[in-house]
Amino acid sequence: MRYIGSKNRILNFIDDTITGTYGDYSNATVADLFAGTACVGEMFKKKGARVISNDYMYFSYALQISKIKRNNVPRDYERILNELNSLEGIEGFIFREYTLSGEGERNYFWEENAKKIDAICLYLEEALNNGIISRDEFYYYKASLIDAVTRVSNTSGTYGSFLKIDDDRKYKKIHLEKLPAFSNGKENECYCEDITSVIQHVHGEILYLDPPYNNRQYPPYYHILETVTLYDNPNIYGKTGRRHYEEKLSPLCMKDKAVSSMVNIVRRADFEHIYISYSTDGIMPYEELCEKLEEIGEIQVFFKPYRRYKANSNGNIEEDNGKLKEIIIYVKKR
Ligand SMILES: C[S@@+](CC[C@H](N)C(=O)[O-])C[C@H]1O[C@@H](n2cnc3c(N)ncnc32)[C@H](O)[C@@H]1O
Structure with a gap:
């Protein structure tokens, strides 16, 4: 399904970032709390993790039930x-x-x-x-x-x-x-709640957050x-x-509220390892977000080069690696 902000095409980047920092997460409880199409949670489930997922849209909840909660x-x-x-x-x-x-x-x-x-x-x-x-x-x-x-x-x-x-x-x-239906043999959980409410009652080792990037609600x-x-x-x-x-x-779609809202979510999260997907051209300047998150934990930022192709002066098509787009901010909470 075509979906604004879907991570379907960068699942490897997410998996590599988590594996490279946390390690093998097949026995962990992993939460995906802005689930959208639930493709990221589905990848976590296929890796063997117990998955908790959430989104405040009901159609997303239906997708989560079929991909995440149900094992048959x-x-x-x-x-x-x-x-x-x-x-x-x-x-x-x-x-x-x-x-x-x-x-x-x-x-x-x-x-x-x-x-x-x-x-x-x-x-x-x-x-x-x-x-x-x-x-x-x-x-x-x-x-x-x-x-x-x-x-x-x-x-x-x-x-x-x-x-x-x-x-x-x-x-x-x-x-x-x-x-x-794919079975990981585990009791997965799905919710249809606002992030500010679900964050108060879910717990685990790894939290993946993929908030909206721009002002489109x-x-x-x-x-x-x-x-x-x-x-x-x-x-x-x-x-x-x-x-x-x-x-x-959603305050996450509002320029003047997004950073403080995101910092609050991370502060209240009962997870030690938090991964935030974002974009270098999102409404929150990611540098400002990182600066605020440094008060809560140790930060590492991972960049996925945006693969763009352009014609050079000889008319040949070559890859333009100048633009960065998708990023993952890793917060290891203190
Ligand atoms: C970038 S999309 C997530 C895309 C998803 N990772 C995927 O690959 O399909 C952001 C999601 O956040 C949800 N969302 C926005 N504000 C929210 C809030 N306050 N509480 C819960 N979900 C919210 C939207 O419904 C949307 O599905």
Whole structure:
């Protein structure tokens, strides 16, 4: 899934940095508390670590349940998936608000797919209420649905707006795929909380933090995935039909609050080894952040060169190593 700030392409950099400083972490408890797509936590799990993960977005929670918490697929998985894939569509909230034929006249989905999403959401809600599926299984299916929705959305990747001209993706029939479960044989934990609350009750050896880099708040960019997960008929507004998100304004996306907020998180964390992913062009000057973090522990900064290619004066393409982008700040707490 395309996601703002996803670390999918730099998993090796994260793994190498932790292994090079902490050592083998396969027996450690490792927390990933800005989990997003949960790809980093999934890597920790595949290494054998017990994983704790968190993000304040519910669609992320669904992905975390399928990738991190569950060590096996839901009971009767194939049969229920087949049933979901063969449901008749229903004209519900997604159809009404996010198709051109609905009241909202928003071009996010093909009508056939929107009706199918509505039917799947209603089926899962009923199956949960009737005890046919557990709460974790409910989120596991929602993770399949999120995965499917991202493959048929008429957007350029985020849900901040829809495309005016239809992309081919829009007319692909939505289909829920089987998501594999990986077992590390451990009791992993997942949360959907604000960082300031989760940091007070989780403990372990290694904490990985991947906060937002810029002033773009996540909720408006992923509002439809949130609504598909919660299916809570929210009050929405504007041309793109956003959910309200006033209670989810992250200080980490605000230039004047980000550094103190991050320092507070690190100060309160009950973990000795803390790794913070950041960017050299993020809204917090990383040098200022490091300076403040030095009051809490020993700091090391690791840089991943941003691989850029440019033409030299002879017209040949060569690698430009001048720009640095991704960094990891390692804090060993005193
Ligand atoms: C840079 S992204 C993480 C990307 C993730 N590592 C990945 O590879 O997919 C930052 C995440 O922080 C979450 N977030 C922002 N503010 C938060 C807060 N106050 N509490 C919890 N999560 C927050 C966002 O929802 C977003 O998923």
